[in-house]
Amino acid sequence: xxxxxxxxxxxxxxxxxxxxxxxxxxxxxxxxxxxxxxxxxxxxxxxxxxxxxxxxxxxxxxxxxxxxxxxxxxxxxxxxxxxxxxxxxxxxxxxxxxxxxxxxxxxxxxxxxx
Amino acid sequence: xxxxxxxxxxxxxxxxxxxxxxxxxxxxxxxxxxxxxxxxxxxxxxxxxxxxxxxxxxxxxxxxxxxxxxxxxxxxxxxxxxxxxxxxxxxxxxxxxxxxxxxxxxxxxxxxx
Numbered sequence: 001x002x003x004x005x006x007x008x009x010x011x012x013x014x015x016x017x018x019x020x021x022x023x024x025x026x027x028x029x030x031x032x033x034x035x036x037x038x039x040x041x042x043x044x045x046x047x048x049x050x051x052x053x054x055x056x057x058x059x060x061x062x063x064x065x066x067x068x069x070x071x072x073x074x075x076x077x078x079x080x081x082x083x084x085x086x087x088x089x090x091x092x093x094x095x096x097x098x099x100x101x102x103x104x105x106x107x108x109x110x111x112x113x114x
Numbered sequence: 115x116x117x118x119x120x121x122x123x124x125x126x127x128x129x130x131x132x133x134x135x136x137x138x139x140x141x142x143x144x145x146x147x148x149x150x151x152x153x154x155x156x157x158x159x160x161x162x163x164x165x166x167x168x169x170x171x172x173x174x175x176x177x178x179x180x181x182x183x184x185x186x187x188x189x190x191x192x193x194x195x196x197x198x199x200x201x202x203x204x205x206x207x208x209x210x211x212x213x214x215x216x217x218x219x220x221x222x223x224x225x226x227x
Contacts, residue, residue, distance in 0.1 A: 004156075033215070035217075040219075041219065042201070042217050042218060042219035042220055043157070043201065043203075043217035044217075045214045045215065045216060045217075048213075048214065055212065055213070056212035056213060056214050058214065090156065090157070101162075102147070102159035102162060103159070103215065104159070105149075105156035105157045105158070106156055107155070107156050108156060
């Protein structure tokens with residue numbers, strides 16, 4: 001069974017541009033979570049989608065947005081990129097929206113803003 | 115809000131036992147997870163505690179005390195491959211912020227021979 005897959009693996013963008021990151025959850029999982037892992041800061045919660053709807057978002061500005069498609073895959077969009085957006089972006093999925101089951105993480109997308 | 119504290123770094127030798135502590139302050143606790151993350155890789159699930167007590171899974175055990183806002187991960191018979199970052203994460207639900215899984219900054223464990 002395929003795990004959580006993210007694309008692209010690496011992404012280099014210029015300040016002010018937009019970045020789109022993609023995530024395919026494990027088959028049967030309806031919840032998708034996005035995290036930012038910047039150097040020295042740990043995993044910071046970005047967004048949670050379940051059944052196509054945004055269920056919760058972390059303390060990030062509105063230029064961080066996303067969506068979940070009918071097949072439960074998800075996109076994370078970051079507009080007006082800033083240098084401090086450089087980080088590893090991790091996607092995770094679970095089959096239960098109650099947060100009481102383990103979430104499986106993808107390998108991440110390394111975003112570099114220059 | 116939430117605050118999760120764990121030591122930044124720990125070192126140990128092969129075959130030893132190490133305990134990684136995690137303290138948390140949260141207003142709507144729903145459960146606590148431990149994840150392992152090797153450098154350059156995705157975090158992988160180790161354990162989940164929602165009730166007080168010890169959960170044992172092979173060489174790894176996790177303990178929770180909800181009244182004290184405290185958990186620890188116990189690693190026995192350490193192996194070199196256990197060198198990794200160990201992440202404590204708390205599930206929290208509040209009226210203001212909804213539900214989310216909040217991670218600590220992680221403890222980097224270095225195992226030497």
